[in-house]
Amino acid sequence: MKSLLSAVAVTASLAIGATSPAVALDKLDWDMQSTYPGSLTQLGTLGKVLSERLAAASGGQINVKFQEPGAIVPALEAFDAVATGAVQAAWSTPGYWTGKDSSLALFAAVPFGPSAPEYVAWLKFGGGQELLDEIYATYGIKSLICAVIAPEAAGWFRKEINSVDDLKGLKMRFFGLGAKVMQKLGVSTQLLAGGDIFPALELGTIDATEFSMPAIDLKLGFHQVAKFYYFPGWHQQSTMFDLMMNKAEWDGLDDQTKAIFEAVCDANMIYGIAEGEAIQASALAELQGHGVQIKEFDPAILEAMEKAWAEVVEEEKAASPNFARVWESLSKFRAEYKIWSDVGYLKK
Numbered sequence: 001m002k003s004l005l006s007a008v009a010v011t012a013s014l015a016i017g018a019t020s021p022a023v024a025l026d027k028l029d030w031d032m033q034s035t036y037p038g039s040l041t042q043l044g045t046l047g048k049v050l051s052e053r054l055a056a057a058s059g060g061q062i063n064v065k066f067q068e069p070g071a072i073v074p075a076l077e078a079f080d081a082v083a084t085g086a087v088q089a090a091w092s093t094p095g096y097w098t099g100k101d102s103s104l105a106l107f108a109a110v111p112f113g114p115s116a117p118e119y120v121a122w123l124k125f126g127g128g129q130e131l132l133d134e135i136y137a138t139y140g141i142k143s144l145i146c147a148v149i150a151p152e153a154a155g156w157f158r159k160e161i162n163s164v165d166d167l168k169g170l171k172m173r174f175f176g177l178g179a180k181v182m183q184k185l186g187v188s189t190q191l192l193a194g195g196d197i198f199p200a201l202e203l204g205t206i207d208a209t210e211f212s213m214p215a216i217d218l219k220l221g222f223h224q225v226a227k228f229y230y231f232p233g234w235h236q237q238s239t240m241f242d243l244m245m246n247k248a249e250w251d252g253l254d255d256q257t258k259a260i261f262e263a264v265c266d267a268n269m270i271y272g273i274a275e276g277e278a279i280q281a282s283a284l285a286e287l288q289g290h291g292v293q294i295k296e297f298d299p300a301i302l303e304a305m306e307k308a309w310a311e312v313v314e315e316e317k318a319a320s321p322n323f324a325r326v327w328e329s330l331s332k333f334r335a336e337y338k339i340w341s342d343v344g345y346l347k348k
Helices: 002-017 045-057 075-084 102-107 116-125 128-137 176-184 194-203 214-220 247-251 255-278 280-289 299-319 321-344
Strands: 028-034 062-067 089-092 141-149 155-157 171-173 188-190 228-231 239-246 293-296
Touching: 028 045, 028 075, 045 062, 045 141, 045 239, 045 255, 062 255, 075 089, 075 141, 075 239, 102 128, 102 176, 102 321, 116 128, 116 141, 116 321, 128 141, 128 321, 141 247, 141 255, 171 194, 176 188, 176 299, 194 214, 214 280, 239 247, 239 255, 255 280, 280 293, 299 321
Parallel strands: 028 062, 028 089, 171 188, 228 293
Antiparallel strands: 089 239, 141 239, 155 228
């Protein structure tokens, strides 16, 4: 994957060199406020890779400095900072900003939704990017999806979950649309930034948490507090991350500079999914060595979750015209895609 990203850098450099000497690539010195620590596997490190490769592909002309959470603004204030131009860019996921527009959740992770290849296909060729552009533009933001990762875990629990009744009354950190599903099953949910989850779990402020995939969760140490680790990640079969940019800043860039951003983001998506798939098995083995029990939800629990999800969809469509439009686009694409997914892949 590093070779691939290097090839992107070389290709971009050749393209720059092939143009008229009178056309200069924009010189950028931007800050990119991250919502994830740079040391956090994939969620943060992919943002740092993006920053490094933008510089490499542009011969040092595009400098987008990765800023740790809180360096400029707190992690969950990055949206407003980019929208107002207080910072030029941010590294995040659209799912963090559902308070601004609930439809943004559909560009991050969809419960019982598509795997990474199908998700990216909709984004690139099914109208997803165009809808994302339209919605973000109302806030003065331009977004490029620059990473996608493999399925996440369903969550960490202190006790076994054998039925839907075992979920009732739990206080749980939960992300995105999946949180609304859990609420229907009697769970009290809240969204916490990555660095705030472990202390909340340790102190008992929350009883359970979901965050990401095994290699990432291992890094955050949840296994020290909870020993039951549930799968599958029904709420996030794949998750997208984006580079948010102030739209006025983006609109002012020349076509070459925009092309480099787009090429490096595309390469970062390939890098992210490949890395994510490669590092999970060893992480699971290490977690088991720490006494973690790897569990799968009973089919009846998943069935209840899927039923609750269908209710959430109808409620969100009724409440938000944007959600309804994005859901229609994604659903239409998935219905057409199904004939291929049904026959093209081996059934496990």
